Amino acid sequence: MNSIIALSLFGIANLFLGFLNNRKILMPATLAFILFALGLNLADWNTEVLWFNNMLRTNNLSVNFTTVILVATLLVVAISRGFGDDEEHSHPAEYYAIMLFSVVGAIMMVTFENLLMLFIGLEILSVSMYVLTGSDKRNLRSNEAALKYFLMGAFATGILLFGVALVYGATGSFSIYGIGNFVTENRMGQSEITPMLYVGILLIIIGLLFKVSAAPFHFWTPDVYEGAPTIFTAFMSTVVKTAGFAALYRLLSVSFVGEYGKWVYLLYFLCAATLIIANITAVYQQSFKRMMAFSSISHAGYLLMTVTSNQATTQSSILFYSLAYSIATVTAFAVMILVSENKTSNGKPDESFDAFKGLAKNNPLLAFALAVSMLSLAGIPLTAGFWGKFFIFSDAFKRGLILDLIVAVLMSAVGVYYYFKPIIASYMKEGNIQEITIKPIYKLTLIITTILTILLGLMPDLVKSIF
Amino acid sequence: MQQIPDVIRQIPLNYYVFFSAALFCIGVTGVLTRRNAIIIFMSVELMLNAVNLLLAAFSSYKADPAGQIFVFFIMAVAAAEVAVGLAIIVMIYRNIQTIDTGILNKLKW
Numbered sequence: 067m068n069s070i071i072a073l074s075l076f077g078i079a080n081l082f083l084g085f086l087n088n089r090k091i092l093m094p095a096t097l098a099f100i101l102f103a104l105g106l107n108l109a110d111w112n113t114e115v116l117w118f119n120n121m122l123r124t125n126n127l128s129v130n131f132t133t134v135i136l137v138a139t140l141l142v143v144a145i146s147r148g149f150g151d152d153e154e155h156s157h158p159a160e161y162y163a164i165m166l167f168s169v170v171g172a173i174m175m176v177t178f179e180n181l182l183m184l185f186i187g188l189e190i191l192s193v194s195m196y197v198l199t200g201s202d203k204r205n206l207r208s209n210e211a212a213l214k215y216f217l218m219g220a221f222a223t224g225i226l227l228f229g230v231a232l233v234y235g236a237t238g239s240f241s242i243y244g245i246g247n248f249v250t251e252n253r254m255g256q257s258e259i260t261p262m263l264y265v266g267i268l269l270i271i272i273g274l275l276f277k278v279s280a281a282p283f284h285f286w287t288p289d290v291y292e293g294a295p296t297i298f299t300a301f302m303s304t305v306v307k308t309a310g311f312a313a314l315y316r317l318l319s320v321s322f323v324g325e326y327g328k329w330v331y332l333l334y335f336l337c338a339a340t341l342i343i344a345n346i347t348a349v350y351q352q353s354f355k356r357m358m359a360f361s362s363i364s365h366a367g368y369l370l371m372t373v374t375s376n377q378a379t380t381q382s383s384i385l386f387y388s389l390a391y392s393i394a395t396v397t398a399f400a401v402m403i404l405v406s407e408n409k410t411s412n413g414k415p416d417e418s419f420d421a422f423k424g425l426a427k428n429n430p431l432l433a434f435a436l437a438v439s440m441l442s443l444a445g446i447p448l449t450a451g452f453w454g455k456f457f458i459f460s461d462a463f464k465r466g467l468i469l470d471l472i473v474a475v476l477m478s479a480v481g482v483y484y485y486f487k488p489i490i491a492s493y494m495k496e497g498n499i500q501e502i503t504i505k506p507i508y509k510l511t512l513i514i515t516t517i518l519t520i521l522l523g524l525m526p527d528l529v530k531s532i533f
Numbered sequence: 534m535q536q537i538p539d540v541i542r543q544i545p546l547n548y549y550v551f552f553s554a555a556l557f558c559i560g561v562t563g564v565l566t567r568r569n570a571i572i573i574f575m576s577v578e579l580m581l582n583a584v585n586l587l588l589a590a591f592s593s594y595k596a597d598p599a600g601q602i603f604v605f606f607i608m609a610v611a612a613a614e615v616a617v618g619l620a621i622i623v624m625i626y627r628n629i630q631t632i633d634t635g636i637l638n639k640l641k642w
Contacts, residue, residue, distance in 0.1 A: 182603055189610045193617050200621050209625045213634070216618050217573050221564050223614075224580030227607065228557050231584045231600075235550070235591040240599055262550070 067118045067124050069107040069132060070173050076103070077166035084159025093507075096162040100169075104136045116179060118287050120241065123179040129178040130385050130533050131312040138304040138392040139414075144511040145400040146297045161201060165301065168194030172309035180232050181240040184313055188226070188277065191309060192219045197303055199294040207414075211293025217277065218286040226273025234267030242321045249324035250434045267322050267329055275315070278310035280366045281340040289357035292417075296406070299355065300399035303362040304392040311366075314375045315384060323376060329362050338473045340367030345477040348484050354402055355417045357484055358395070361443060364481060365391050371470055372458045382533035383457040389529065390442060390450035390522060397439035397515040401432050404502050422488045422499020432502065433492040435512045442519045444485035445478050450522035452504075457530075539594035549590035556583035570622050570632040574615075581611050 078100035083095055107129055114125045143165065171190025178184040196219065200212025234240060237248040249263070272283065279287040322329060341364055348360035365387075371381050371461045405422060406415035426433035442451035455478060462471050491497075503511075522529060556579060563576025585604045592600025622632055 182606060185603075186610065188607060189614070192615055196617050196621065200624060203624055204628070206628055209621070209628055212621045213570060213625055216621050217564070217577070217634075220574070220577040220614060220618065221561075221580075222557070224557075224560065224577055224584070227581065227584040228553075228587070228605075231587040231591065232592075234603075235587065238591075238597060239594050240561075240603065300624055 067110065067122055067177065068122060069103040070170050072106055073103050073166050073170045077163045080159055080163040080166060089158055092162055093143065093146065097140065099166065100136055100140045100143060104133065107132045107136060121180045121183050122174065122177040124177055127381055128177040131308065132173050134308055134385060134389050134392060135169060135172050135305050138308065138389045138396065139165065140398040141511060141515060142297065142301045144507055145396065152516065161198065164194045164197055166409050169305065173306050175309040176312040179242060185227065185230065189223065191306060195306060198298040199290060202295050207293040208295060215290040216287050222273050222276030225269050229266045229269030229273055232262045233270065236260045236263035238264060242317065245321040246323065249322060252324060264328060267325065270317065271329060274310060274314045278307055278314065278366050279363050280336055280370055284363045287363055288356050288359040292353065292356050295353065296403050298397055303395050307362065307366065308388045308392065311369050311373060311384060311388065318373060319376055330374050333370060334470055337367055337370040338470050340370060341473055341477040345480040349480060352419065353417045354419055354488060358398060362485045364477065368455065368458055368474060369459050371474060372461050375461055375465055379461060382530055383461050385533040386457055386530055387454035390454040393515050393518055394439040394442035394451055397512060398434050400512055401436040404432060408499065408502055419487050419491050422491040423495040424499050425492035428499055428501040431512065435516045436492060437489045438516050438519050440485040440489050444482045448520065448523045450519045452523060453526035541590060541593040546590060546594050549587060553583040553587040568634050570634055574618055578611065581607060
């Protein structure tokens with residue numbers, strides 16, 4: 067749990083680094099901070115400790131989730147490019163600091179032991195993300211995205227909190243194990259059943275589904291993802307999603323498991339609905355960024371399928387899927403940032419599929435990284451995404467979730483269609499993209515993520531055995 | 534002198550629950566139907582205050598301080614949220630001289 071303390075201090079340190087005239091040291095410093103926090107986090111391995119008066123719990127599950135979150139943050143920071151260091155309105159120190167603070171919130175969301183900490187972590191993460199979404203102050207699209215994200219996020223928080231209050235009223239406890247014990251005793255008929263508990267559980271689940279953008283609470287996602295600066299879209303779609311699912315999984319598996327039969331069918335249904343809506347809508351998108359937003363919704367659907375299960379392999383399935391998804395998403399956005407900055411249409415970066423036309427000719431590395439990440443997101447064998455989907459599907463099959471499974475398999479077939487669009491554009495179509503100059507660290511990140519995706523596709527046990 | 538929890542307990546618990554639920558529903562309706570960003574924002578605050586009231590009532594009835602502590606956290610975090618939210622609204626007002634969410638349609642919903 068030292069990583070929370072360290073990251074908070076590093077965030078403040080980062081703000082002070084902003085006073086220096088040399089802005090070049092900000093990114094290496096932030097990378098070093100995150101690596102240090104990663105080390106502190108790994109030091110908690112194989113310990114089960116309660117922190118801060120039973121508010122947070124570190125165990126292997128939380129260490130794993132924190133590792134995924136920190137790795138995703140590391141990759142996102144590595145592909146950030148000083149936020150246009152020559153522009154007068156950019157404040158890189160503040161952006162890096164806010165990113166570190168939001169990671170603190172994300173870590174609190176995966177380690178919480180008390181609903182109070184869930185709320186605080188969620189708010190730290192969300193409020194930071196509102197700021198980052200609107201960080202392109204003169205850009206109306208960024209403004210609009212920030213407002214929509216803010217209003218929807220605050221709305222979702224209100225719903226979550228009302229659920230927390232009702233659950234507290236029914237069980238008399240904010241501790242997730244306290245609630246879990248009450249619900250289990252409730253099941254055995256040792257304490258009175260109140261409908262308040264069910265309404266509370268429902269509202270908490272809805273509040274969290276808003277945050278992870280599962281249908282039908284996904285409508286803000288495409289707008290926000292499209293309007294936000296791309297680097298923060300990458301951050302949002304990896305870190306926020308992983309943290310949200312970790313929180314949902316912990317709540318469902320610890321607190322509400324006693325009333326399993328009451329909520330699980332709702333989640334089965336929402337899982338199928340999310341998969342269908344997201345994948346079908348993604349087919350019709352012209353903008354790559356918007357397609358990635360719907361892709362992130364569809365991956366929320368796959369994760370929803372496994373988050374309800376309570377088997378020995380469930381945790382590692384969620385973790386592996388989150389890791390594979392995060393790496394592939396960051397790679398895809400990294401390539402998109404380079405390509406879209408290179409081409410403009412109507413004065414703004416060109417984010418459509420056409421921007422990738424002819425990418426492979428002069429930029430083989432970028433095209434290859436993009437292809438691998440798209441294949442991984444689509445779940446083609448020999449990539450990490452395939453095994454992520456495989457573990458989730460086999461998990462669902464063991465539980466007899468045939469209907470959801472059929473929908474999921476069909477929808478991943480639909481997914482192949484739109485994930486291949488940028489690959490086809492970059493390899494088959496004619497275009498005139500000149501060679502794009504890439505900074506060494508950027509190149510290194512792309513190479514590492516691509517190798518990781520393929521490596522995990524060849525040897526999933528490398529990571530799966532740790533999780 | 535009467536203790537505050539005793540005062541709160543003079544009204545039956547169900548009244549608090551129904552009142553909070555009503556406040557919450559008014560807030561939700563406001564968020565979903567209004568178009569002015571400030572009014573939407575106000576409705577969200579109404580939702581949060583419904584939660585605060587409910588937590589304080591439950592806390593008194595259960596003689597458990599945790600609920601009232603939670604209220605303090607909600608107030609503090611709501612204040613932080615207000616700061617960021619108003620900043621976003623001011624930023625938008627500077628760019629387009631209005632805060633009507635209907636104008637903001639550069640991105641389709």
